[in-house]
Amino acid sequence: MIARLYLTAHTDLSRLDPTQVEFILALKPFSRHPSESGESRIKEAHDLGFKLHLEWDALMEEPRFLSMTQNWSARYVSSVRVKDAGAALWLRDHTSLDIWLHLEAGHHNRVAVESWKQRLGDRLKGVILSNELPQKTIQSWCDSLNLQTELLALGPLLLFHSPRKLLSPLKKEELHEELLATGASVESPHKGFPLLENEHGTFMFHPKDLCLIDRFDELQASRLNYYRIDDRQENAIVQSLVQDFIRAPLSAEALKHDWSKDWMRGYWNINKSDVLFDKLTNPHLQKTPDIIAEVIDGKKSHWLAVKVLGPQLLQGQDIEVVSPLGKVKIARLVWMKNSKFQECERIGSQEIGFIPWVTGTPTKSVIRYAPARSSSADAPSESEAES
């Protein structure tokens, strides 16, 4: 695995080897978080044989996109790392540079990546995988995509990006090119969110940085081609430790110790961020095809008002009423009334009607036909229906 680092003013090129590290250029106006290193340093890195990759992760509306592409210049770089589908298409059609795709937003399935392979062909050199993918998925993709892969192994996790300037209005008296702050939620226990506002809008990061470098063997076992360390927010001492680590990635302890923020594993082990969804809806009230009616009102000991969802309800039928809590009551429709509260023998589809009261079946309970019973002796009695 080869490391990828952002080229900064602190990068000591003399300590690094082009076979161990490649550099990402985070330059204005392409990068969301520019880290200018200077033209001479870029040239120096290039002349020393380091591979350079331009980061184009800023999203751009049409006027800005047009202006940027009309003044396109990408000296010394061998590839461009893009986030926007439009940027990828433009690079394909207007340059001969290799393309790397950021798969942070969407593209969490292999079919999506295959679609880009079809359209970009051999110009697509690799993908920067989302840290929302767990190791198992990453390994499977690395085995099957037939593309080079990269993953953030140490650095900040971006949580939120708005194009609007949200911090400077709170500091009305001053003009700022860049504003830094931290945020703490008043309504939840979460605090320490780093905040940044610059020309691309406002960003919020996770209070803890992602750290996988102490699981270097797992990263290697995943067959990733590149691991990325984003130390742009670290001081020169830590950046020096990063360079030590790249030269000999045996122990991450010193680097972790001096890193400015606490760290987390993110979704490396498992991603269960969809398992709570089932709890957001009541499974007992799902309108499955066997639901023939729903309870819409009731008068205790007297009647239930129902809306028929299936073809019809007929007097004499046995029904099963399921409450929102999942309690099931069996009843027989010993009488029925229509919407005008007149006795009837049938309530048709989408009609409102009234049936005997069934205890413990409040509004929103659903009604099915009761399962067939083995003999007539098992049928519920009238009193059962009203119990």
Add this chain to the structure above:
Amino acid sequence: MSQPHYFIPELLSPAGNLDKLKTAILYGANAVYCAGQDYGLRAAADNFTREQLSEGVAFAHAHGARVYVVLNGFLHDEDLKDLGDFVSYLKSIQVDAVIVSDPGVALLVAKHGPLELHVSTQASVLNLQGVLAWKELGAKRVVLGREVTIQDAGALGRRSEVEMELFVHGAMCMAYSGHCVISNYTQGRDSNRGGCAHSCRFSYDIQFEDQSKKVSHFMSSKDLEGLEALVYFIKEGIQSLKIEGRMKSLLYAASTTRIYRQALDYWKEHGSFEAAPWSEWESELRKLPHRDSTTASLLAPAAADSVYDQEEHLDSPWLMAAVVLESSPEGGLLIDCRHGFMAHAHLELLPFRGQAIRLDTTRILAADFESIEKTKPASLVRLPHEPRALKGQVIRLFRGEA
């Protein structure tokens, strides 16, 4: 290229469930968008079973409206397992289009449909090249990112020959759509698969580098209201105007659709808004629970005044009161109450077309004709017969100034 007067955009309304679908269509939506049980971005919404989708499509087509089904979650490998079967089902019931945000989903729709493909705002398409990238994948329409102005959207549509859709009304993400994972990392709920916890609406203690402090809802956006920008949507030839809010009430679906329908029909009839009843339309929209409104980036990039820096208080002097079930001389006006009210309450019926109608509430009866003084939510109630009332119309309750 200017459009002739008679061009009016499609009005596209939210349908969080089958009742809302029918309500939106009856109040004048040309199309509705809704979700099945999976693949959308509102896991907590009722959403539609297959049978409900089928019924909804049949209802819509019988009323000359279209149905778009959202498949716009950022789906993972395992989420795709049954997607092909679902797409085949959508095709079999003649759904008019699907709305996607992921190129993998687009490929599977092409394989198992095909179905007309719309690109969700979730994909944050912001520029011509982005539109063309999706056109290559077969997109007929793109719902542009909320950051794109109407003027730019018109130009993108003309240059790409892809239909343009923009949000015209409703709540807004402050982030670029699809670029917020706060819920994922703080609540363990994937915001891009339907689990958004709305952390952007929270209040935050903010400490700047110089140690100065502020408490602010700095990430909360005002609600979009594009009524005053309608003329620009029309003149730029934007094909579809989308109302946000699948999770919102029947009253919201009815009222927003009704007012934007009235405004678009006004243009269709007059070719101008010069003498349009703006104050009446705006007043009607104000009767819904809402945050302060903004035109966001419709006319120019959203500025500092687009932030809703206050506690959420979406109260309104008007509430959703009931839905009309039936009206007949012998049965009276049978309504399904959603909010309790007393005899003599101020209730207004929202007809599908025309002015609101004040209802007679001097006498309230329970469903079994027993006289009552007060109704309770989730109950059936009978009011005096109102011959102008039709099944499916919504009734609102004035509860006094909030």
